Amino acid sequence: MNTLILTSLEQGLIFSVLAMGVIMTYKILDMADLSVEGTFPLGAFVFAKFALAGFNPIISTGLAFVFGSLAGLMTALLFVKLKIRPLLSGILTMTMLYSFNLRLNGRANIPLFNYKSIYGDVPTLLLLAIIIISIKILLDMFLKTEIGYLLIATGDNEVLVKSLGKSTNTYKILGLMLSNGLVGFSGALMAQYQGFVDITMGSSIIVIALASIIIGDSIKRSSNKIKLTTRAIFGAISYRLIGGFAIDLGLSPSDLKAVSALIVIVFISYNNFSSPFINSLKKKGGKSDVRSKKYVEEF
Amino acid sequence: MLEVKNMWKSFNLGTDHEINVFRNFSLSFIEGESTAIVGANGCGKSTLLNLISGSLPLDSGKILLKGRDISLLPEEKRSSNIGRVHQNPSFGVSPSLTILENLALANKKGDSFSLRNLVKKDSIPFYKELLKTLDLGLENKIHTQVKFLSGGQRQSLSLLMATMKDPDLLLLDEHTAALDPKTSFVVMEKTKELIEKNNITTVMISHNMSDALKYSQRIIMMDKGEVILDKRSCDVSEKELLDIYTKQLVKKITA
Ligand SMILES: Nc1ncnc2c1ncn2[C@@H]1O[C@H](COP(=O)(O)OP(=O)(O)O)[C@@H](O)[C@H]1O
Numbered sequence: 319m320n321t322l323i324l325t326s327l328e329q330g331l332i333f334s335v336l337a338m339g340v341i342m343t344y345k346i347l348d349m350a351d352l353s354v355e356g357t358f359p360l361g362a363f364v365f366a367k368f369a370l371a372g373f374n375p376i377i378s379t380g381l382a383f384v385f386g387s388l389a390g391l392m393t394a395l396l397f398v399k400l401k402i403r404p405l406l407s408g409i410l411t412m413t414m415l416y417s418f419n420l421r422l423n424g425r426a427n428i429p430l431f432n433y434k435s436i437y438g439d440v441p442t443l444l445l446l447a448i449i450i451i452s453i454k455i456l457l458d459m460f461l462k463t464e465i466g467y468l469l470i471a472t473g474d475n476e477v478l479v480k481s482l483g484k485s486t487n488t489y490k491i492l493g494l495m496l497s498n499g500l501v502g503f504s505g506a507l508m509a510q511y512q513g514f515v516d517i518t519m520g521s522s523i524i525v526i527a528l529a530s531i532i533i534g535d536s537i538k539r540s541s542n543k544i545k546l547t548t549r550a551i552f553g554a555i556s557y558r559l560i561g562g563f564a565i566d567l568g569l570s571p572s573d574l575k576a577v578s579a580l581i582v583i584v585f586i587s588y589n590n591f592s593s594p595f596i597n598s599l600k601k602k603g604g605k606s607d608v609r610s611k612k613y614v615e616e617f
Numbered sequence: 618m619l620e621v622k623n624m625w626k627s628f629n630l631g632t633d634h635e636i637n638v639f640r641n642f643s644l645s646f647i648e649g650e651s652t653a654i655v656g657a658n659g660c661g662k663s664t665l666l667n668l669i670s671g672s673l674p675l676d677s678g679k680i681l682l683k684g685r686d687i688s689l690l691p692e693e694k695r696s697s698n699i700g701r702v703h704q705n706p707s708f709g710v711s712p713s714l715t716i717l718e719n720l721a722l723a724n725k726k727g728d729s730f731s732l733r734n735l736v737k738k739d740s741i742p743f744y745k746e747l748l749k750t751l752d753l754g755l756e757n758k759i760h761t762q763v764k765f766l767s768g769g770q771r772q773s774l775s776l777l778m779a780t781m782k783d784p785d786l787l788l789l790d791e792h793t794a795a796l797d798p799k800t801s802f803v804v805m806e807k808t809k810e811l812i813e814k815n816n817i818t819t820v821m822i823s824h825n826m827s828d829a830l831k832y833s834q835r836i837i838m839m840d841k842g843e844v845i846l847d848k849r850s851c852d853v854s855e856k857e858l859l860d861i862y863t864k865q866l867v868k869k870i871t872a
């Protein structure tokens with residue numbers, strides 16, 4: 319397989335975990351949680367900390383999940399108990415994690431090439447596919463349980479959840495913990511994959527997650543047969559492939575962030591307006607063709 | 618059965634916008650009886666239900682349900698014994714879930730939620746039977762997401778969900794106000810059937826005088842946080858009720 323496609327696929331799988339984490343808040347709880355900008359590198363730094371201390375890489379990766387969910391707990395408590403707005407709560411956690419991540423190993427950049435990682439024994443693509451499919455299946459099963467449905471209902475209609483005799487706060491806390499746990503886990507997978515951790519790893523990771531989710535959403539938009547997790551995985555892999563091709567076409571990796579933001583803008587506005595420009599591109603011939611020419615000229 | 622004792626409630630206390638809705642308000646309701654409350658906008662009807670259900674805290678006073686003081690319990694603790702249908706058809710259901718999933722949630726009301734599967738295949742016939750009582754054909758669309766249902770269908774489903782676990786008390790806050798007259802009639806008839814079948818104590822707010830009389834045993838008219846009429850519904854005619862109502866309105870306008 320072409321190395322570009324292979325790398326994009328592998329990274330896409332790693333970002334699927336990130337995207338599956340973020341759907342818990344963005345799609346299910348209907349809340350924008352920025353703490354993930356801190357929990358993604360947190361997962362990486364926690365992995366580094368334990369790897370350097372000689373822990374087994376599987377255990378260190380699991381600990382990245384645990385620390386990630388603790389960070390999610392912090393965000394949840396900030397807004398559930400202290401009534402700080404969710405958006406600000408996430409920003410506060412993210413800011414604190416920046417300092418925490420630097421403190422954790424006392425450095426902003428740690429090479430991991432000399433330490434054992436979960437990769438290496440099995441082909442990376444296969445290993446990642448197994449991990450991602452297992453997480454997907456577990457999440458799908460969870461969302462079918464009594465507690466899982468309450469999580470969905472909390473994002474849907476808090477009045478109903480209270481009328482069922484449940485506190486919505488419990489489920490917001492649970493959702494944020496699960497979400498950030500997965501994001502931390504994804505950060506640890508990425509750290510081992512690239513062979514180093516860096517304090518800038520998390521910057522604009524939320525845009526990558528949203529771009530993936532939004533791309534995933536646009537497949538058969540009206541169908542509720544396709545699971546959220548499937549959409550997240552499909553979206554993350556597509557996103558990474560698009561990015562890979564963009565670099566192949568000569569785009570510098572540092573331009574990729576702007577491209578991610580553009581993807582988010584284009585897809586959201588497409589979903590919001592189904593703009594005449596895009597519609598006219600879909601149709602062919604006749605009047606619409608004339609119109610589309612006009613739009614292209616204006617463009 | 619339900620007793621509201623010496624209740625005080627104000628909003629925006631200590632500001633220029635202070636509103637004293639209830640001053641030393643007391644009212645009690647009898648087991649198995651259906652009471653309709655009418656009164657001008659802003660007289661405190663919804664606030665009364667919000668205080669009973671716990672969506673709003675009392676300033677002082679007590680609320681007793683079956684002799685137990687519930688005034689300090691949070692909303693979710695009270696709700697296991699209280700069913701409620703709101704004016705807004707979206708408040709009683711989870712729109713992105715299917716009819717079946719919504720019913721399965723309602724069937725767990727007050728129980729503890731676990732990691733078992735929520736929807737059990739063998740309970741589907743039970744839910745279908747329940748839906749059949751609504752006569753809306755919903756039993757054939759159990760896998761439809763509730764957001765695709767009409768307001769009347771949603772409100773009927775909310776009603777079913779609110780009464781499924783035999784609550785001690787059912788609170789209805791103008792639950793047909795958002796519906797067209799025909800649907801409103803159907804939902805009111807369903808409400809009556811459900812209440813009578815399960816013999817549920819009901820407090821119903823209505824914006825419609827004739828509905829209020831027709832579907833209740835006791836009628837209460839409120840004005841500015843006070844009860845100004847409290848009679849058997851069969852002893853009052855719609856005209857009488859409207860007369861008092863307009864008199865109050867005129868008083869308000871000329872005052
Ligand atoms: N959450 C609230 N905050 C401030 N004022 C409120 C609130 N809820 C109700 N009120 C006020 O209390 C009074 C009674 O309102 P409400 O109980 O909704 O009346 P009704 O249902 O009889 O029309 C109104 O003056 C209303 O403006």
Ligand SMILES: [Mg+2]
Pocket residue numbers: 662663664
């Ligand atoms: Mg009202």
